[in-house]
Structure formats: C-alpha cells, structure tokens
Amino acid sequence: MVKPIDTRMVGTRFFRLLTVVCMMFFSLSGCRQDYSLAPPANSEKITVTVKLPKELKTETMWVMYRSAICKSVSLGASGQRLEQDGRHSVYKELERQGESDLYQVELPKDGGGACRWHLANVTFGVEYADPTRFGENVTYGAGGGVVVIFDYNNPPRGGIDIKVGGDLTIKKDYYPWIHESFIGGYSKAINLASEGGIYINYQALQARTVYFEPVFHPSVLVSSEGSKVHKVGNFIKFTYPDGSVVADGQSKPDFWKLQSIRTGRAPECFSRWRYFACPDPRPRLLPDWLPEPDQPGFGRYVIVNEWGSRLPSYSYRLVGKDDRTYEEKTDVDGFTDPLPDSAHPVREVDFPVGRR
Known part of the structure; x- marks a missing residue:
C-alpha cells in the first residue's frame, strides 16, 4: 500500500534545510540579505x-x-549554533x-x-x-x-x-636579512629583521x-643558513656584519646586536626594560618650565632618559638665562632643584658626571 506524502512536512524540512544552508554559507550575497x-x-x-x-x-x-x-x-562540533x-x-x-x-x-x-x-x-x-x-x-x-x-x-x-x-x-x-634553507629543497629569501x-x-x-x-639600514646585512640535515643540536647559523657567527637556537637575528653593531652602543641602550644597564645613557632636559606652587618666583625642570623615563639622582649643570650656573642632582622624581624665574629658559645644559 502506497502511503500519501505529507507535503506540509516536506515543505517544512526544505525550509529548515535552506535556513541551515544560509547559516553555513555566510557570504556577501547572503540569503537575500545585502x-x-x-x-x-x-x-x-x-x-x-x-x-x-x-x-x-x-x-x-x-x-x-x-x-x-x-x-x-x-x-559547532555538537551541531550547536555558533555566532x-x-x-x-x-x-x-x-x-x-x-x-x-x-x-x-x-x-x-x-x-x-x-x-x-x-x-x-x-x-x-x-x-x-x-x-x-x-x-x-x-x-x-x-x-x-x-x-x-x-x-x-x-x-x-x-x-x-x-x-x-x-x-x-x-x-x-629594520635590517636586511638573507636566509638560506636547505631541508625540503633549497630556497633563498630576503627578510626584514626588526624588533x-x-x-x-x-x-x-x-x-x-x-x-x-620604517627606518631601513640597507648596509647592515645579516645572513643565516638553516640546517642541512635534521639533527639534535643543529641550529640556524647567523653571520653578523661584524663577522661574528652565532648558532644559539634562535629563529631570527638578534635585533639588539644589530643595533649595537650599527651604532657602537651597548645592546641594553636600545631596550626600555634593559636601559638601567646602559653604560652610555643620553639624558635630556624637558623644555617645560614647572612653577613651584609653594615657592613663588621659582620653578623646576625634569630630566629624562631616551625613553622619556625620569632620571632620579642624576647630575646636571645648567646655565640659566641670567648667566648663573646651577649644578646639582635631580631628586627621586627626576626634578631639578627649584630655580628662580630669571634662569628660565636655560642657555646651556650639560650632564658632566652622570648618574652616581
């Protein structure tokens, strides 16, 4: 005996299937959605x-x-709707x-x-x-x-x-970095090395x-060679512009080493987090004159490092507009001693001794 087809059920199932298809295949055209x-x-x-x-x-x-x-x-994996x-x-x-x-x-x-x-x-x-x-x-x-x-x-x-x-x-x-790969076929690529x-x-x-x-330094070229065979202890070998060769397990060049080679300064001088160990700090005097609220007629300057961090207990020598010389060390917050208004703006700034 042939059973009659429930057209309403077929129509409902088709509509549900169409809805699922629309959900799964979201695109720019969508299901009649702009x-x-x-x-x-x-x-x-x-x-x-x-x-x-x-x-x-x-x-x-x-x-x-x-x-x-x-x-x-x-x-999802369990058939749940994910949006x-x-x-x-x-x-x-x-x-x-x-x-x-x-x-x-x-x-x-x-x-x-x-x-x-x-x-x-x-x-x-x-x-x-x-x-x-x-x-x-x-x-x-x-x-x-x-x-x-x-x-x-x-x-x-x-x-x-x-x-x-x-x-x-x-x-x-940024620095040019040439890398040669051998395993899986030879290839050679030029990359940009940076922090x-x-x-x-x-x-x-x-x-x-x-x-x-991007500040590019094309003359400071670092090259590297990948391993030629899979073997424990075989690492990428980096050759730096100063002739040094390093194979320490790293997958990219030492950016701080490149900075150091180019400038002659210690690598720590280029990192905010390692700057405390920089042997060649380069302080600067911020130009803002900050009036002293409890001492009318006086104000202070702030001395910071290259990263803009205040330098406590840092020696300075200032020649003011009044031609007087003011020489001291900053306080714990990087401020100079209170200076008279007549010293502003300063004519000369020097850091003869540095941090002590």
Whole structure:
C-alpha cells in the first residue's frame, strides 16, 4: 500500500534545510540579505600614511570591517549554533603623494550598509622592492608588517602587543636579512629583521591618523643558513656584519646586536626594560618650565632618559638665562632643584658626571 506524502512536512524540512544552508554559507550575497559596504558621505575618515625608504615598497593593505547585525553563523562540533560578528574584507593600495616618499590611504570609519559595518582593523606593511638584487631566484620572505586594531576584537594575527591612546605614530628600525634553507629543497629569501615578530599588533581605539616610518639600514646585512640535515643540536647559523657567527637556537637575528653593531652602543641602550644597564645613557632636559606652587618666583625642570623615563639622582649643570650656573642632582622624581624665574629658559645644559 502506497502511503500519501505529507507535503506540509516536506515543505517544512526544505525550509529548515535552506535556513541551515544560509547559516553555513555566510557570504556577501547572503540569503537575500545585502552585506555590501555603503559608507555614508559624512563618514569620519582614518588616514594611514607610510614614509617609504627607496629600497622598500608597500604591501597591499587588508582592511577588515565588522558587523554586530550581520552575524557569521556556523555549526559547532555538537551541531550547536555558533555566532560571531560578520566580517567584510577590502583590499587597498596605498597611493604615492605627488613626488614625495609618502604613501597614503583614507578609510571610512563607518562602513554603512544594511549591516552597519564599522572599521575593525587594517593589516599593512613594507617589503623589499627588488629581491633579485641578492640573486636571480631570491624571493621576499617576511617582516615589516603592522596590524592596527580600531575596536575591541582580536586582530587577525596573534594578540595585541601594544595599546595606545589617540593617534598612532610608529617609527622602527629594520635590517636586511638573507636566509638560506636547505631541508625540503633549497630556497633563498630576503627578510626584514626588526624588533618583534613578522607583524606588530597595535590597538588604537581613538586613532584617526596612523603614521608608519620604517627606518631601513640597507648596509647592515645579516645572513643565516638553516640546517642541512635534521639533527639534535643543529641550529640556524647567523653571520653578523661584524663577522661574528652565532648558532644559539634562535629563529631570527638578534635585533639588539644589530643595533649595537650599527651604532657602537651597548645592546641594553636600545631596550626600555634593559636601559638601567646602559653604560652610555643620553639624558635630556624637558623644555617645560614647572612653577613651584609653594615657592613663588621659582620653578623646576625634569630630566629624562631616551625613553622619556625620569632620571632620579642624576647630575646636571645648567646655565640659566641670567648667566648663573646651577649644578646639582635631580631628586627621586627626576626634578631639578627649584630655580628662580630669571634662569628660565636655560642657555646651556650639560650632564658632566652622570648618574652616581
């Protein structure tokens, strides 16, 4: 006996199946939902500028917008519904500003559209412009990347390294690094060695301008060779510009060593956290004149190190506007002794003795 088909049940099952398909395959077209960007004309802009050394070129910028309305829906291992903010990627090329070395792009903060997109993060950077100058088959490897996050979501790569308030200015040193690999086939790549990883992640919630200046030192070249056979104790061998060879288990060059070779200063002088051991500190006097509230007619200066940290018990010698010489040591907070108004602004600043 043939049983009749319940068309209502079939229709319900089809509708449910269609819904699941829409959930699993979230895309720009969606299930009759408009996921496109439509920035309003009055949207606030975020400007990203790169000051480009002649040996480098800019990478294509990956721009990510997010939406709390148009969710990205998937199914978990147990079939449960998983929701995340929807994501929309855009790719931009930074444009050269006239004949200058500045490259720039403007991005609408408000992505608009039915999904009410907002700018979440940007990924950009620099790379070696002509890898073949190091050999016919040399390719670009890695390094020189920056990620800036404008909301509270995690970045596409790793976690947040640095949080900043207001606009963001990034100025970092980079060195050319040639690496040869042997296991699994020979390859040779030119990388950019710097402080941190391939990408440095910044969270800048209030930023409206982002300025990135990679300071490139093409003459300070470090090279490395990977292991030729898998063997315990075989490490990457680094050859530095001063002729030293190091194979200490590290996967990238010692950035502080490169800084030291280039400048002749101790590696500790380039690290905020190790600066206390720097044998060649370079203090400076901040120009702000701070009136002394309990001593009318007098004020103080602040003496800081290269990182902007105040220097306690640091010897100084100042020649004031009144031609008088004031020589002492800073207090525990890095302040000079109270000086009369007639000494401001100072004519000469010297640190003859330094920290004692």
